[in-house]
Amino acid sequence: MTRVVPTALALLVLAAPAAAQSPERIEIDLSNFKFTPSTITLRHGQPYVLHFVNTAKGGHDFSAKAFFDAASMEARDRAVVAGGEIELRGGQTADLRLTAPAPGTYDVHCSHFMHSTFGMTGKIVVE
């Protein structure tokens, strides 16, 4: 019994925050030629819905391969970011559900020709 009780307590501690949390929704706008916000701050282990809005007429993408590789997400969301980016046509929106990975700073850029040169860069800071 002395071993069972600590294990049960540990499970409760792990389970309780997950059950209590609903994902935080963060809107990220893509425009000519910036991300808003350009720095996205997340907390390690927290669930999020990243809501992407391309407010421009032309296409943009949100390329963050290291971040997407490190974040945990379900298969349907993983499929959206295959290749390390989420691509949005002009006016398009998309939601991505994920859990923030290990603390660190992850680079973001738009991989369309010259867009990062025009300033379309950002970062994700996981605390």
Ligand SMILES: [Cu+2]
């Ligand atoms: Cu772009």
